[in-house]
Amino acid sequence: MQNSKSELSRLVVAIVGCGTVGGGAARLILQNQDHFRKMAGVDLVLKYLVDKNFSHARSLGLPETLFCTELDTALADPEVGVVVELVGGTGFAKTLFEKALAAGKHVVTANKALLAHHGKELFALARRQERTIGFEASCGGGIPIIRALYDGLLANEIQALYGIVNGTCNFILSQMAGKGQSYADALRDAQSAGFAEADPSLDVQGGDSAHKIGILANLAFGAAIKPEDISVRGIDTLQITDVNAGADLGYVIKLIAQAQRTASGLSVRVEPSFISRHHPLAWVSGSFNALSVYGNAVGHTLYYGRGAGAMPTASAVVSDMLSIGTGAYPLQFARLGNWLDRTVPVRATPESEIVRKYYLRFLVQDKPGMLAKMTAVLGTLDISVASIHQPEVAEPQDGDSADGMVTVIIITHPTSEQTIRQAAREICALHEVADQASLIPILDEHPEFKA
C-alpha cells in the first residue's frame, strides 16, 4: 500500500480503430477524466486516436490533435502505456496485438473473435512481455461479467453458466415471441432498428455467442475445449410455430449460450432453447444481455445490462484501463490461474452425456394409430414422455403444413442429445410423418449446488 491517494497513477492511451466503440471510449475518457482522477486515482490521458479515416471521430467532435494515421508513431511513443484494439476481426487486429505487446504496451480489447481463436497464444505473449490483456468488453458489453468470474465469485467452483450474450438474436426472438413475427420479418425489423447488420450471419447463426461462451468458460472453469468443439445452432432456422407452441406450454424461446462441467469434461453449447417463463433469463428482452452463473457456494447469481453499443462497451473498455492504472489488474493477471493461456484443455462432453428435456414437433398424417407408432419409437429408445399435445387444428404456418397433416408436440423427460436425435430421425422416417421435425432443448432451472 505504498501509493497514497494523492499520487495519481498516470496512464497514457492510444485507441486504434475509431468506429462506434473507439469513438465512445474516446468520448468517455475525455468526459469523465476528472471523475477517474477522483474515484480511481488514475490520470487517464488519451494521446492518440489511430485510424485511416476520421469522419466518425469528427462527427463526434473529437479533437483533431489526437488523430494519428501512423500506428507506429503511437507504438514508438514511450509515454503510451496501453493500446486499445478496436479494429475487430482476426487479421490486422492480431498483428496489432503482437506489435503493441512487443512494444511493451498493455492491450485492451472488445474483440471476442480474436480471443476465441488466438487468445491462448496472445495471453502467453502478453505474459512473456510482462504486460496484460484487458477484455471485459469482449463478453456482455458493459456488464462486468468477466470481473465477476475472475474476482467477485473467485471463492466458488463454478458449476454452470447460462447466458443471453447476443443482443441481435435476443431482439429478434423478443419480436417473434412478442409480436408473432416470422424470423424473416423480425430480422428485417432488427435491421431497420439498427440491431442487426446487413450480413447478420455471425450473430444469427450463433458464432458470436460461441466466441463469448468459449472465452467465459475459460474463466469460469479454468478449463477449455477447442472452439470447433463448441456445439452451435443459430436462430435462423427457427419457426414461429414452435415459438408460439412453446409459449402455450409456459416456455420462452431464447438463444442460450451455456457452459457446464460434466463428469467427462466441459459441455459448451449455443442453441435456441426453451426456458420456463419464471426463470429470470426469460424477461431479458430486446437487445439486453444477461448471464446466470451458478457457484457451489453462492448458488444462482445473474448479471444484466446492455451487451453492445458505443457507450456501454466503452464503459467496459475504460474500466479495464483504470484497473491497469491502479495496478490491481496486473497483479490479478500475474496471479490467477484461469487466464486463457493457463486453462487446461479438456474433452468436450459427447452428445451421449448431454441430458435434458426436449420439445419435439412433428407433422403427421391424421390416421388412427399414429401416436402409438411414434411413442413406440420413443419407448424403444428408453425416452419417457412427459406430455403429448395435438392442437385441434393444424394451422398452416411458415409453409410447413400440408393437407391432412396434424401437428404433434411431444415433451420428453430428460434424455440424451444423442438419443433424442436418433428418435427424431426414426420418427421422421415413418412414412406417415413429414421429413422435418423441430427439436428444441428445454432448460429447467439449474439446481443450486449447496456446499
Added chain:
Amino acid sequence: MQNSKSELSRLVVAIVGCGTVGGGAARLILQNQDHFRKMAGVDLVLKYLVDKNFSHARSLGLPETLFCTELDTALADPEVGVVVELVGGTGFAKTLFEKALAAGKHVVTANKALLAHHGKELFALARRQERTIGFEASCGGGIPIIRALYDGLLANEIQALYGIVNGTCNFILSQMAGKGQSYADALRDAQSAGFAEADPSLDVQGGDSAHKIGILANLAFGAAIKPEDISVRGIDTLQITDVNAGADLGYVIKLIAQAQRTASGLSVRVEPSFISRHHPLAWVSGSFNALSVYGNAVGHTLYYGRGAGAMPTASAVVSDMLSIGTGAYPLQFARLGNWLDRTVPVRATPESEIVRKYYLRFLVQDKPGMLAKMTAVLGTLDISVASIHQPEVAEPQDGDSADGMVTVIIITHPTSEQTIRQAAREICALHEVADQASLIPILDEHPEFKA
C-alpha cells in the same frame, strides 16, 4: 507482475464468530482450498475459529484443532494475515476491528450495521495501519455488488442505485402479492420458514436496508450523507388493500432502497414503492436480492442473487480474502477515492426536491361532490392527477373500511414528496375523509443517461 503463478501467496485466516456465516466461511475454505490455489494463486489457510461456543462448529464437523476461545491468541499470532469479523452488532465487533487492525491484520466483515455507523473511522484506522477492510458480504450477500461499484463500473459516473437488499422483506412482500396474505400472516410464514427473525424489526422497519444503501452510496457517488439523514419507511404498516390495488394498476410492491444524485446533494431512501411489473426488479421474488445500477456510460445494469444465508455470504467473505491474498485489493484500497473514509459529506436532498409519481388511497364518504373537493386540494397545490380509481364496492379489509365509505385511489403525475404529504394531510382533514391515507411512491424506469 513479479509474482509468477507458481509462487503461491499464503494467507492465514482467523474467523471470529462461528455462527451461520462463520461456519459457512470455514467450510468453504476447507472445501475449496485446492481450487483457491489453482484459480487464485492463493494458499488460504484457516488456522483459528474463535468463539466461546462451538456447538454450531461441531454440528458442521469442523476440526476441533481450529477451535480457540482466546481472541488474543489469534491476534498475537504473527502468521495470521486476516481476521474475519462475524460476530455482528456494533459493540464487541468494533473493539475487535480496532484490535485486529492494531495487530496489523486485514479485516473482512459482513457487518453492515457497524460499517454504516462507524465505517469512516474504521476505514481511516485501517489506512493508518496500512491494512484493508473487505466488506463485499455487507451488502447483497453473495452478489458481487461492492466490486461492481469499485471496479467493474469504475469508468462511469453512477447516476442512481435502486435495490432490493433485504430478503426478509422481499419474502414477506412476495407472499402478500402472490397469496394475498396480510402483512401479519406473511410475517408469520416468513418466521416459520426461517426467513425472518423472532424480532424482525431491523428488517421490516427498513433499518437493515438503510445500512446497506448508505454503504453502497459511498461507493457509487464518492459522497455520503449522515446515516440519520436517510429517509426510512418499513413494510410493517403496509396494507394488503394497497398491494392488491397497485397490482390492478400494473404495479408490484417492493421495499426499494435507493440512492441518487440530485442537484443539491444525495437522496438516499428506503421505502415500500410501486414499480412497473415490466421493470426487471419486479420479478425478484422470495428471499433473493437485486440491485439496479445506472451509469452515465453503461446505462442500466442489474445484479441478482442470494442476499443472505451461510454459503452465499461465505462466498463474498472468502472472495474478499482471496482479493487480499492476490494483492489486488490492497492496491485498490490504497488508490481509489470512494472508500468510506474518503467520501465527501454532502447534504441530503430535502423532500421538496424529491419528485416522482405517487399512489394515494383515501376512504371517503360516498357523497356527491367529494371527488371535486379532493381534486381541488390537489389543484391548489399544483399536483396533476394522472388517473382516479373508485373500485365499485369498498371491500372491508385490514379493518380500515367503514360503513358508507368508498375507496378512492389517485395516481398523480410527478410531484414533490413535500407537496404530496401536504396534500394527503389536507385531504384527510376534510371531514368526509378518514384520517389515514395510504401514500406510496411510484418508481418509473430510471431514464438511462447517455453520454
